[in-house]
Amino acid sequence: xxxxxxxxxxxxxxxxxxxxxxxxxxxxxxxxxxxxxxxxxxxxxxxxxxxxxxxxxxxxxxxxxxxxxxxxxxxxxxxxxxxxxxxxxxxxxxxxxxxxxxxxxxxxxxxxxxxxxxxxxxxxxxxxxxxxxxxxxxxxxxxxxxxxxxxxxxxxxxxxxxxxxxxxxxxxxxxxxxxxxxxxxxxxxxxxxxxxxxxxxxxxxxxxxxxxxxxxxxxxxxxxxxxxxxxxxxxxxxxxxxxxxxxxxxxxxxxxxxxxxxxxxxxxxxxxxxxxxxxxxxxxxxxxxxxxxxxxxxxxxxxxxxxxxxxxxxxxxxxxxxxxxxxxxxxxxxxxxxxxxxxxxxxxxxxxxxxxxxxxxxxxxxxxxxxxxxxxxxxxxxxxxxxxxxxxxxxxxxxxxxxxxxxxxxxxxxxxxxxxxxxxxxxxxxxxxxxxxxxxxxxxxxxxxxxxxxxxxxxxxxxx
Amino acid sequence: xxxxxxxxxxxxxxxxxxxxxxxxxxxxxxxxxxxxxxxxxxxxxxxxxxxxxxxxxxxxxxxxxxxxxxxxxxxxxxxxxxxxxxxxxxxxxxxxxxxxxxxxxxxxxxxxxxxxxxxxxxxxxxxxxxxxxxxxxxxxxxxxxxxxxxxxxxxxxxxxxxxxxxxxxxxxxxxxxxxxxxxxxxxxxxxxxxxxxxxxxxxxxxxxxxxxxxxxxxxxxxxxxxxxxxxxxxxxxxxxxxxxxxxxxxxxxxxxxxxxxxxxxxxxxxxxxxxxxxxxxxxxxxxxxxxxxxxxxxxxxxxxxxxxxxxxxxxxxxxxxxxxxxxxxxxxxxxxxxxxxxxxxxxxxxxxxxxxxxxxxxxxxxxxxxxxxxxxxxxxxxxxxxxxxxxxxxxxxxxxxxxxxxxxxxxxxxxxxxxxxxxxxxxxxxxxxxxxxxxxxxxxxxxxxxxxxxxxxxxxxxxxxxxxxxxxxxxxxxxxxxxxxxxxxxx
Numbered sequence: 001x002x003x004x005x006x007x008x009x010x011x012x013x014x015x016x017x018x019x020x021x022x023x024x025x026x027x028x029x030x031x032x033x034x035x036x037x038x039x040x041x042x043x044x045x046x047x048x049x050x051x052x053x054x055x056x057x058x059x060x061x062x063x064x065x066x067x068x069x070x071x072x073x074x075x076x077x078x079x080x081x082x083x084x085x086x087x088x089x090x091x092x093x094x095x096x097x098x099x100x101x102x103x104x105x106x107x108x109x110x111x112x113x114x115x116x117x118x119x120x121x122x123x124x125x126x127x128x129x130x131x132x133x134x135x136x137x138x139x140x141x142x143x144x145x146x147x148x149x150x151x152x153x154x155x156x157x158x159x160x161x162x163x164x165x166x167x168x169x170x171x172x173x174x175x176x177x178x179x180x181x182x183x184x185x186x187x188x189x190x191x192x193x194x195x196x197x198x199x200x201x202x203x204x205x206x207x208x209x210x211x212x213x214x215x216x217x218x219x220x221x222x223x224x225x226x227x228x229x230x231x232x233x234x235x236x237x238x239x240x241x242x243x244x245x246x247x248x249x250x251x252x253x254x255x256x257x258x259x260x261x262x263x264x265x266x267x268x269x270x271x272x273x274x275x276x277x278x279x280x281x282x283x284x285x286x287x288x289x290x291x292x293x294x295x296x297x298x299x300x301x302x303x304x305x306x307x308x309x310x311x312x313x314x315x316x317x318x319x320x321x322x323x324x325x326x327x328x329x330x331x332x333x334x335x336x337x338x339x340x341x342x343x344x345x346x347x348x349x350x351x352x353x354x355x356x357x358x359x360x361x362x363x364x365x366x367x368x369x370x371x372x373x374x375x376x377x378x379x380x381x382x383x384x385x386x387x388x389x390x391x392x393x394x395x396x397x398x399x400x401x402x403x404x405x406x407x408x409x410x411x412x413x414x415x416x417x418x419x420x421x422x423x424x425x426x427x428x429x430x431x432x433x434x435x436x437x438x439x440x441x442x443x444x445x446x447x448x449x450x451x452x453x454x455x456x457x458x459x460x461x462x463x464x
Numbered sequence: 465x466x467x468x469x470x471x472x473x474x475x476x477x478x479x480x481x482x483x484x485x486x487x488x489x490x491x492x493x494x495x496x497x498x499x500x501x502x503x504x505x506x507x508x509x510x511x512x513x514x515x516x517x518x519x520x521x522x523x524x525x526x527x528x529x530x531x532x533x534x535x536x537x538x539x540x541x542x543x544x545x546x547x548x549x550x551x552x553x554x555x556x557x558x559x560x561x562x563x564x565x566x567x568x569x570x571x572x573x574x575x576x577x578x579x580x581x582x583x584x585x586x587x588x589x590x591x592x593x594x595x596x597x598x599x600x601x602x603x604x605x606x607x608x609x610x611x612x613x614x615x616x617x618x619x620x621x622x623x624x625x626x627x628x629x630x631x632x633x634x635x636x637x638x639x640x641x642x643x644x645x646x647x648x649x650x651x652x653x654x655x656x657x658x659x660x661x662x663x664x665x666x667x668x669x670x671x672x673x674x675x676x677x678x679x680x681x682x683x684x685x686x687x688x689x690x691x692x693x694x695x696x697x698x699x700x701x702x703x704x705x706x707x708x709x710x711x712x713x714x715x716x717x718x719x720x721x722x723x724x725x726x727x728x729x730x731x732x733x734x735x736x737x738x739x740x741x742x743x744x745x746x747x748x749x750x751x752x753x754x755x756x757x758x759x760x761x762x763x764x765x766x767x768x769x770x771x772x773x774x775x776x777x778x779x780x781x782x783x784x785x786x787x788x789x790x791x792x793x794x795x796x797x798x799x800x801x802x803x804x805x806x807x808x809x810x811x812x813x814x815x816x817x818x819x820x821x822x823x824x825x826x827x828x829x830x831x832x833x834x835x836x837x838x839x840x841x842x843x844x845x846x847x848x849x850x851x852x853x854x855x856x857x858x859x860x861x862x863x864x865x866x867x868x869x870x871x872x873x874x875x876x877x878x879x880x881x882x883x884x885x886x887x888x889x890x891x892x893x894x895x896x897x898x899x900x901x902x903x904x905x906x907x908x909x910x911x912x913x914x915x916x917x918x919x920x921x922x923x924x925x926x927x928x929x930x931x932x933x934x935x936x937x938x939x940x941x942x943x944x945x946x947x948x949x950x951x952x953x954x955x
Contacts, residue, residue, distance in 0.1 A: 241472060244468060244472075245465050245468040245469055245472060246465065248465060248467070248468055285503075288503060296503065299490060299494075299498055300498055300499075300501065300504040300506055301506075302487070302490045302491050302498075303490060303491065303494060303495045303497075303498030303499055303504075304495075304498070304499060304504075304506045304507075305491055306491055306492065306495050307491065307492060316506050316509055316510065316513075319505075319506070319509070333487070333491060337491065338487060338488065338491040338492060341487050341491065342484060342487065345480055345483055345484055345487075348480070349476075349477065349480050352473070352476050352480075353473070356469055356470075356472065356473045356476075359469050360466045360469050360470070365465070368465055368469070369465075372469060372472065376472075379476050380476075383476075383479050383480065383483065386483055387479075387482075387483060387486075390483065390486050390487060390490060391486070391490075392482055392483060392486050
């Protein structure tokens with residue numbers, strides 16, 4: 001690239017480099033300790049592991065250096081740290097899954113670099129908002145297709161194509177966030193203005209609001225229908241937050257919360273599985289032999305971890321059902337204690353901070369809303385599942401971003417991260433922190449044009 | 465929009481602070497409650513999953529060990545008892561949900577490597593992960609234990625062999641027993657069912673009958689009465705008793721009879737070897753309640769046996785006031801009937817104290833404990849518990865007991881291999897009241913060689929079958945004692 005390497009960019013990238021290295025050292029150290037704790041041996045595959053770790057971290061970092069040199073310097077290191085800690089926990093729980101998670105991490109980082117490469121002008125995405133909606137809606141509906149989708153753990157959110165199983169919903173969230181950002185960036189003032197008088201109230205014109213409500217309603221209905229409570233909750237929150245931020249109308253927040261309360265109450269009385277969730281949230285021991293067992297075990301795990309934790313590889317997290325997945329936070333809390341579990345909270349707060357800072361720095365509504373939306377997905381998803389595991393909110397099955405086992409979740413979150421980093425980089429360019437240079441695509445277009453001009457100089461003259 | 469974003473940031477921070485507060489509440493505030501919850505198996509699992517050292521006999525036979533389970537099992541280790549039921553009363557069991565018993569219980573810290581000494585020594589291996597578990601070496605001799613089991617067969621009862629000079633228990637066996645492996649299973653529910661079953665069936669296999677139960681000792685108790693009277697000077701070897709088949713003690717009209725209503729009398733060696741009842745009833749009453757009770761006390765009767773396994777029973781004789789009101793019962797007690805109850809192990813200790821010149825050693829079954837490297841953690845030093853009689857009384861009693869073997873109630877059955885001279889006293893404890901079907905325990909206490917005793921033994925057969933009830937201590941318990949002593953002395 002011919003970008004002028006500005007001081008600010010250089011500083012950000014060297015900070016990121018050091019932080020990424022630290023995340024690598026922590027991951028490698030934790031991996032070794034877990035193996036020592038569990039089997040009293042230095043991990044037999046430590047060298048391939050270190051090689052893979054270094055490859056993942058450096059390619060992601062170099063990807064940012066190459067394609068988004070002005071971006072925030074904390075997003076990538078924190079994400080890789082969470083990914084690393086999650087990997088160590090998964091490897092400690094199941095060697096087989098660790099192998100798969102390695103593959104998913106590689107795919108995730110490749111997708112990360114791919115997104116950074118393909119999407120160099122993030123504002124262009126606003127134009128494809130409806131495409132993103134239909135793409136997202138299609139992904140959401142995919143598990144309902146007979147022969148393709150299947151249920152696992154009570155929720156019909158899986159799709160099986162050939163040998164690959166994945167959860168399209170993880171990607172649908174990102175697509176729908178793109179749609180909301182695009183739609184709201186365009187229509188937010190019209191929605192906020194409220195030019196339609198109904199009695200004493202001024203409401204937004206139905207033609208501005210309805211498409212939004214339809215899109216949102218459709219998605220929520222599909223998720224509830226699939227019994228994917230976690231995603232429904234997350235999606236609901238995402239929508240309300242984005243409308244609120246976009247319109248700057250607190251009334252939307254109030255209406256949204258009212259709708260949520262109504263919907264949640266209705267769901268409670270309509271669905272047995274929702275009632276169960278609430279019952280085991282209030283007292284997991286009342287159904288210890290049934291659905292409450294998981295939460296009770298998570299409580300025991302966290303309690304046995306205490307402040308300092310049992311030590312990696314020395315706890316007993318295999319007793320928690322789904323420890324690798326929804327309950328990985330309890331496994332971390334057991335072996336790394338309050339220190340470790342708090343560190344995870346702080347890591348997510350750092351990502352939220354970086355994400356919202358990005359949203360505030362950029363001047364373009366679409367970028368702002370996109371950054372807010374993506375940060376909401378990340379921050380709220382972590383809150384919903386951690387809160388579910390530690391009984392702050394009723395448990396709704398959903399993955400802990402970057403930490404839980406699972407290919408769809410990991411790859412989707414790396415895509416999300418790439419978009420955030422892209423927004424961050426683009427605002428840096430606009431703020432003049434780094435020189436805004438032509439993207440690959442733009443230079444290609446320029447070169448084509450120049451060649452054309454050389455061949456047919458008369459066209460240029462005709463144009464002028 | 466930035467203002468809303470800022471508010472949203474604050475909102476998210478608040479949500480995360482709530483998470484942090486709740487984490488503190490769970491991981492710090494409620495930690496002890498959660499750890500103590502009965503449904504929380506984490507600590508037990510951790511204990512159960514740790515490696516655990518071996519328990520061996522004195523000659524190195526492994527009687528309890530831990531083997532690694534194949535990968536994927538619920539627990540990493542399985543406690544196994546290679547000898548099945550042979551050592552269940554000694555090793556006890558180590559279970560996941562039902563705790564541990566016997567050595568598994570009392571030496572848990574050593575076996576799990578948790579004594580302070582082991583922790584300090586093992587500190588260097590904290591990271592290399594070498595196990596710090598310890599080994600417990602018992603005093604049990606595998607051959608003698610095996611012989612005890614074989615000799616007793618399927619009759620209910622107990623056999624205990626002691627080394628008189630140290631108190632080391634060389635064999636301790638009771639039937640019915642149970643296979644410890646059936647309890648130390650991974651399936652907790654199954655373990656519970658097995659324990660319930662074993663707890664309900666007759667014969668109390670879960671109890672180590674040899675030291676956790678007491679039984680009427682019959683005439684074996686005469687050695688205590690004799691020792692008391694000899695030490696008191698009331699009688700001597702030359703004392704004689706007139707021939708009689710019954711004796712009417714004071715305070716009653718119900719006479720005390722000899723076994724089988726036989727006419728019995730003569731000098732001390734004769735009444736002792738023939739096991740007449742009336743001379744010992746007379747002697748006990750003549751000594752009086754104070755002296756008899758004091759003598760029993762000198763033998764440790766009425767006190768918990770200072771054994772190194774859990775919950776030893778204590779033998780019982782009676783107290784002074786009781787006997788003052790019931791002199792006939794003192795007479796009956798003088799030959800081991802009535803309310804007199806002796807723990808089989810205690811009777812072995814009585815025999816051993818005669819063999820050891822009148823000194824009773826504390827019995828022990830844990831010989832030594834070792835750390836993982838084989839270094840001695842603790843070795844049991846033989847200690848004196850009681851000195852129940854003078855050396856001269858002990859040597860006279862030895863002489864009397866040799867008489868029992870050569871010409872008395874044990875003549876039938878106690879001539880040991882290679883001409884080794886044994887000393888013994890038999891006992892047939894009548895459990896039935898007059899007129900009821902015969903029911904009796906058969907006892908023998910013995911030691912050999914008589915001139916330089918190496919082993920003291922008690923054999924006790926419970927009067928649960930007609931075969932035992934119709935026999936006597938000499939004819940039934942005698943052959944068992946002989947078989948065991950022959951094996952022991954052959955070494």
